[in-house]
Amino acid sequence: MxxxxxxxxxxxxxxxxxxxxxxxxxxxxxxxxxxxxxxxxxxxxxxxxxxxxxxxxxxxxxxxxxxxxxxxxxxxxxxxxxxxxxxxxxxxxxxxxxxxxxxxxxxxxxxxxxxxxxxxxxxxxxxxxxxxxxxxxxxxxxxxxxxxxxxxxxxxxxxxxxxxxxxxxAAPTGWMGADLGGVTGGDVVAVWGAGAVGQMAARASQLLGAERVVVIDRFGYRLDMVRERFGVETLDYTATDVGAELREMTAGRGPDVCIEAVGCEAHSPGPQHVYDQVKSKLKLETDRPIAVREAIQACRKGGSVFILGVFTGFVDKFPLGALMNKGLTVRGAQxxxxxxxxxxxxxxxxxxxxxxxxxxxxxxxxxxxxxxxxxxxxxxxxxxxxxxxxxx
The missing domain is CATH 3.90.180.10 (Medium-chain alcohol dehydrogenases, catalytic domain)
Known part of the structure; x- marks a missing residue:
């Protein structure tokens, strides 16, 4: 064959x-x-x-x-x-x-x-x-x-x-992020990544009762697809301050559930992308957790972060203080x-x-x-x- x-x-x-x-x-x-x-x-x-x-x-x-x-x-x-x-x-x-x-x-x-x-x-x-x-x-x-x-x-x-x-x-992975992330009626959900998995997480959040769903990416055609197909809101992270936008949408609190659907080779327009690239090339870390960091920082106090993107080993500058002091629930799974x-x-x-x-x-x-x-x-x-x- x-x-x-x-x-x-x-x-x-x-x-x-x-x-x-x-x-x-x-x-x-x-x-x-x-x-x-x-x-x-x-x-x-x-x-x-x-x-x-x-x-x-x-x-x-x-x-x-x-x-x-x-x-x-x-x-x-x-x-x-x-x-x-x-x-x-x-x-x-x-x-x-x-x-x-x-x-x-x-x-x-x-x-x-x-x-x-x-x-x-x-x-x-x-x-x-x-x-x-x-x-x-x-x-x-x-x-x-x-x-x-x-x-x-x-x-x-x-x-x-x-x-x-x-x-x-793609569909069960995205659905799992919304389900095990704890999406319930009336929630505001933010999804990092507008590939097929991120789009499925967004649609699953809607079907589980989310009031607002926001998808974050840098590729206009993917943001157009998820917005036109499912009627969600979108943000281009290269054109705006994602954290500020999400706070504005949620009366200053942040999303109830944040779903990371990017993974270990995440991109960012800021200096953290260069930092993570250099660290990974020098084998001082294995993965680039840019979207995970952003999701943890953006999530409301007492909220939930679910990691769908694939990670392989060890990361640097993980915001453990934010996770603990904000009382977040963080889960992940294949x-x-x-x-x-x-x-x-x-x-x-x-x-x-x-x-x-x-x-x-x-x-x-x-x-x-x-x-x-x-x-x-x-x-x-x-x-x-x-x-x-x-x-x-």
Missing amino acids: KALCWEGVNKVGVENLEDPSIQNAHDIVVKVKYSTSCGSDLHLLTGHVPFMEAGDVLGHEFCGEVVEVGPAVRKHSVGDRVVVASFIGCGSCWYCKHDLWSLCDNTNTNPGHTQLLWGSNPGAVFGYSHALGGFRGSHAEYIRVPFGDMTAFPVPEGVSDLSALFASD QHGQRYIPMLLDRIAAGELSTEQFATHVLPLEDGQRGYDLFKEKDDDCVRAVFAPNAP
């Missing part, structure tokens, strides 16, 4: 690999219809995540058709349309049973790396380095899905493949997709949630380098580069 592989820093290429097969009784094999780039994939491309090897298949957000099932699979049959959670969950460990699926104890086959970095290991992710399981990714014609009954979900009639695609990761995907598919089917608009560029695998370049550089108003591995 053809697969789009990591070949080095900022370099991908199509390789011919052996087709996947059933290795465990609970496996299914999926013929991939669509697989999208994700902001967290850029951390792999840039070498920010140091556990990639040449030839690793990229991609973790996908949908397709079941073509083979293991003998213990009960919920899927050959020919089913499915969307697959990016995190693999066993369904039987303590964490899965408590709906904390990205923390699964049994799927990460290389726990040593993350135990050293973080004190314990999360679950495995498709195509996301050998620190998170070393599983082949979804930018391929076919993919083996372990624990198929727990990790794949049927796509309802009337939901297009492109809409279902973003129920794999997405618990299995907790949200069925509900999100129902909302997509009912017209409450639109996702297909994120697929601004649909390309064959052979255009993988171009797709990732468009996505990384935000050229041609690219929100997501989507690959169709089996397109004629």
